[in-house]
Amino acid sequence: MPEYLAPGVYVEETTFRQKSIEGVSTSTAGFVGPTRFGPTQGEPELLTSFLDFERIYGGIDQLDFGEGLQHNDLAHAVRGFFENGGRRLYVARAYEATAQPSEEPDATVAQLFPDHATFVIDAPTSPAIQVVLRARYPGAAGNVIVTIDSKTGPSILVAQDGGPPKLSGAQRWDTVLLSSTDSTPDDPQLCVVDYDFDAASQQEVQVLRAGSTTTQLADLDPATNEVRVVTLTVTLSPLGRFMDELVWEGLNPDPRHRVNPLLRTFAAQPAARATALFVPLVIQADDAVDGVELLEQVLSGLVAGSMPVTVADLLDEALRQPGQRVARMRCRLTGGKDGSRPGTASYEGDESATGDKSGLLAFEGLEDISIVAAPGSSRGGLNGNELQSKSVVGLLVSHAERMRYRIAVLDSPDTALASQIRSYRAQFDSKYAALYYPWVKIADPVTDTEIAVPPSGFMAGIYARNDIERGVHKAPANEVVRLAIDFELPVNKGQQDVLNPEGVNCLRFFEGGGFRVWGARTISSDPEWKYLNLRRYFAFIERSIEKGTQWAVFEPNGSALWSNVRRTIEDFLFSEFKSGHLLGDTVDEAYFVKCDRTTMTQNDLDNGRLICLVGISPLRPAEYVIFRIGQKTLDFKG
Known part of the structure; x- marks a missing residue:
């Protein structure tokens, strides 16, 4: 009961009805x-x-x-x-692998992921960088074609009045293509956007990094240099005979990027459940891989042909063709089995x-x-x-x-x-x-x-x-x-x-x-x-009553609670009766609910048990419909 310690007007909320029971679903x-x-x-x-x-x-x-x-x-x-x-x-899904994963530390990728479709890229670097493209789950449906398109946007290197050029709209860890437009172009180069401390201006300034090399924006000329943001588009085709291609656009190569990084989007242990369900591809790379390494040293391994070529070269070549800003790399995952x-x-x-x-x-x-x-x-x-x-x-x-x-x-x-x-x-x-x-x-x-x-x-x-x-x-x-x-x-x-x-x-x-x-x-x-x-109707009644009377647990086990429980169940069964789901012409014929001292002993009360007895008269199907037809005389009265 509320306490009243000071004079005043007090308004309290109460209810004049019993709890209700909602019928549960039976169709899942x-x-x-x-x-x-x-x-x-x-x-x-x-x-x-x-x-x-x-x-x-x-x-x-x-x-x-x-x-x-x-x-x-x-x-x-x-x-x-x-x-x-x-x-x-x-x-x-009931799945049984064809082979058990190997416990050896030098196990191959195929042994680590039995029945997963897999493609492994070993970059020709020292030390070697390895990237694994594999299906997230086992199955022959993982044998898909993976297409990775490297796309470049417009140049973001712009001049400033009385100062060095700047990168318009660039974010930290953007992977960019640095190229020249003069008649004797330098080799194109992939870099990542980073920040450095400028002692003269006493503030952070944007720089371009490629491994241990740092390029200052002050050394670039917007008239002869271009800096274009590189993003990736990953396409899987096909996952099933009747399914469309799956496409992810605007991915950033650098794993440190806060917006759509490639390795986080296709992570082996994704943070979002939707990723685990709807992204069937996993891309795993060494921890030290940044955006430049991922593109130049690893994804270039997907380029068809035996001639050594880099992604930077491909992008630069594409830029010199009218309307082209894409370098395409493609592979096929293999080895996926249904177990x-x-x-x-x-x-x-x-x-x-x-x-x-x-x-x-x-x-x-x-x-x-x-x-x-x-x-x-x-x-x-x-x-x-x-x-x-x-x-x-x-x-x-x-x-x-x-x-x-x-x-x-x-x-x-x-x-x-x-x-x-x-x-x-x-x-x-x-x-x-x-x-x-x-x-x-x-x-x-x-x-x-x-x-x-x-x-x-x-x-x-x-x-x-x-x-x-x-x-x-x-x-x-x-x-x-x-x-x-x-x-x-x-x-x-x-x-x-x-x-x-x-x-x-x-x-x-x-x-x-x-x-x-x-x-x-x-x-x-x-x-x-x-x-x-x-059987199914009784399951419906039992489950509905169980869920609809949870409020009664730990309530004082007395006549007020018994009456409330009884009325709650009676209202639910009356609704079933009025809907024609029970046999009988009257309520007494259709069901009964008892919850009083006749259904509980003192031992039940002492041990915290409330016992409610519910009886219903269910409808059985008219499995045999019988019509008895015979001849009658004119004076016969049935």
Whole structure:
């Protein structure tokens, strides 16, 4: 209570209503599996479109695990997710290197970065300066062409009345090209802008430095000398078959520059997370490299041809050609590989010494995920990949059960017959997972052929679409599978009569109805949880109440708190009842909430426990719609 110690008027704020509960989202998904590029550890980034996936994870092109090209199942699943109505997705890349990094101190760059596309430049200097251009992450998508353009601007050397010339608009550590314009030009020279102390004027003055050589501006004549700022443009092409070139302009060669230094923009350990996600190139150089060394001694190693030439010569030559101010250098990164086919450990994930997690383990810190899948992990599940397929299913199921508010969307093995998928399903039992059969056929934009891809990505998108358009209480079935042009194997009614009671959700084609999801069951043997929408709706109710009643923790555990908690939950459930999400014609039929001395013992109170009993009557799907039709006589009254 506030204290009143002096006479006066006091105004206090209070409330005459109870707390409210907001329903949580149930449509955010998390996929784990191999991709062409992208981070292999750390917190996954939220994707809101397939374009986001392409920019970070390298697109939809095929993968090569050393066994021949394989369809990029996870990329197709992401595309199917967004095309079928998905809005929010996290992706954890499962990656397994083909070779372990060497621990030797004299290890080569290729050993230090297995499966990374790399290009190494050894400058012919003493001591030698080495620059490494490499892909930020492993993968064949890192085998890109790197183009570095050195550009010069207009001359910034201007005359001053009664004084030495100055550099107009120059910043410290600008890299500049010093050249002459008279009939007997001196050799062009690269310098950096620096400051020196002038004893005569008792102030700092601009100078040009090139190694141990210092050029005073007073020794230059704007009539016969030019000083032009040199900047770099880096272009990567292409990162993926369907992606545009990536371009960074206005980069400064000197690493000490405060504006867009080249080495900081492409740093191996960037300060900004956006750089780590969207800048796929790393440029590493010796610590002693300045802007002049980087251009003259290192980047000149990218110039095509065997004739010794410097960047200064190239720029000067370009300046003497009408409209040219560019010297271009180009190389190709090579050695990038997709690694080996990820094993069970890669899907499960681990935690590095710095705390970065991978695989399914990376999803445990993301509370908004409610759907998990591993698209493509069941490929070959009946033909050489049986053990891994079953192991990944076990990982998905245990992850969903441990996280409580998630559902695992499982793929059947490809090319499975009805009898085989029935035997496959019999090996699992969980109310937190749903299995779909068969695979979906789509038109592959990479090969321009018809291919079969796992259904889990499509189904996760349908879950999201169903939740947004109708609500999580409605079974995600009798929905059109977008992008599908066929299913891998046709399923007829007789086959589904066998598979449906086993908890296998079938995808079927109906004349005039298209390609549809025709099942909404979990793989649980418990009849109380056999319907998928029931499990997901309870997760929605439980999670919403958990998040919406956090304010009650550490409040005085008495009748006032019990009443407030009870009213808060009742208001939330009443909203669900009025929306038609609960069974019953009255509130008493639809739900009840009890929180009083009948739900708590004295021992509970002594140990700080508030126990609230909530019962709801959920809607189950009309899985069997039955019409009984018979003949009647004229005088029959029904």
